[in-house]
Amino acid sequence: MTRVKVCGVTNEADLDAVDAAGADAVGAICDVPVDTPREISREHARGLFAAAPPFLTTVLVTMPDSIDHARDLAREVGPDVLQLHGEFAADDLDSLRATGVRVVPVVDATDLDRARAVAPVVDAVLVDTPSASGAGGTGETHDWDASRELVEAVDVPVVLAGGLSPDNVAEAVRTVEPDGVDVASGVEASGGVKDHDAVRAFVAAAKAARGESDDHEEALA
Ligand SMILES: O=C(O)c1ccccc1NCC(=O)[C@H](O)[C@H](O)COP(=O)(O)O
Numbered sequence: 404m405t406r407v408k409v410c411g412v413t414n415e416a417d418l419d420a421v422d423a424a425g426a427d428a429v430g431a432i433c434d435v436p437v438d439t440p441r442e443i444s445r446e447h448a449r450g451l452f453a454a455a456p457p458f459l460t461t462v463l464v465t466m467p468d469s470i471d472h473a474r475d476l477a478r479e480v481g482p483d484v485l486q487l488h489g490e491f492a493a494d495d496l497d498s499l500r501a502t503g504v505r506v507v508p509v510v511d512a513t514d515l516d517r518a519r520a521v522a523p524v525v526d527a528v529l530v531d532t533p534s535a536s537g538a539g540g541t542g543e544t545h546d547w548d549a550s551r552e553l554v555e556a557v558d559v560p561v562v563l564a565g566g567l568s569p570d571n572v573a574e575a576v577r578t579v580e581p582d583g584v585d586v587a588s589g590v591e592a593s594g595g596v597k598d599h600d601a602v603r604a605f606v607a608a609a610k611a612a613r614g615e616s617d618d619h620e621e622a623l624a
Contacts, residue, residue: 405576406583407609408462408562409590409602411441411540415454417597424599424606427583428460430486434476435466437538440594441587448480462486462507466538470495477504486529488537490517497524507562509539512549515556522559529585532565542566542588547578554580569604576612584609 409421410430421429431448432441443451452461463482466489467473477485477499484505487496491508500506505526510518512530522528530553532545544566554561560582567575568589576584590605592598 405581405609405613406562407606408460408583408585409587409597409605410462410464410564410585411439411587411591411595412451412597413441413443413447413595415451417599417602418451418455418459420597420599420602422456422459424603425610426459426602426606428462428484429455430462430464430585430587431480431482432464432540433480434472435464435488435538436468437466437534437536439538439540441540445476445479448482452480452482460484464488464539466536470499473499474502477502484526488531488533488539490537491521493521493524496521500524500526509533509537510553512545512553515553518553518557522557525559527560527562527582528553528557529562529564530581531585539564540587544571544575547575550579550581567605569601569608572605572609573612576609580613 406427408428409426412418433448455461461482462484464486486507488509507527509531510528530550531539532541532543562583563579563581564585567586590601
């Protein structure tokens with residue numbers, strides 16, 4: 404079953420819609436050095452995650468300037484998972500994970516060496532289409548064949564992100580065969596606000612892509 408994360412949630416109504424659509428994980432964005440309508444404060448993220456139902460995984464997405472910064476952030480916000488944009492060494496990721504939070508670094512689809520280096524010490528890797536600064540949320544796809552190679556090269560779950568939408572996620576899943584998919588801008592009504600119909604359509608399309616049966620989807624029809 405392909406797991407689905409919906410990222411960049413900024414309010415409780417959207418969080419509820421993500422859960423109702425049958426997504427597996429919800430992401431909130433804090434402490435990023437780029438201008439994005441999806442960034443929220445630590446306090447706001449902590450409140451949203453505290454309101455998340457028990458079976459929805461909470462993912463804090465950040466671009467910390469150090470591993471200590473990431474550790475402080477995780478302690479303050481309390482997510483299940485920390486998604487890190489930035490070039491952190493395997494040792495640093497390992498020490499962060501030792502604090503008890505699950506760690507998912509973002510890797511470049513073409514950088515198999517880095518993916519192989521970090522894979523043994525993380526819980527999953529996320530392959531995205533980053534901006535020049537390493538940020539996500541670009542709404543751009545990348546070479547899915549390269550991502551497919553990465554899936555085959557590492558022995559850790561791979562989440563595919565970057566420019567996914569209800570219209571292309573099924574093809575992306577069939578091409579890359581990732582463990583999960585992630586979307587931010589592709590299911591928005593406007594910056595930082597989700598389109599609930601698009602969220603439902605995205606989750607349904609991702610989960611149906613490999614012919615997996617899903618009672619939840621039928622219930623939504
Ligand atoms: O979404 C952002 O604005 C963002 C900014 C800085 C760092 C990360 C960010 N998003 C991270 C995500 O997990 C997104 O879901 C992922 O990059 C895909 O975004 P999109 O291409 O818009 O679906």
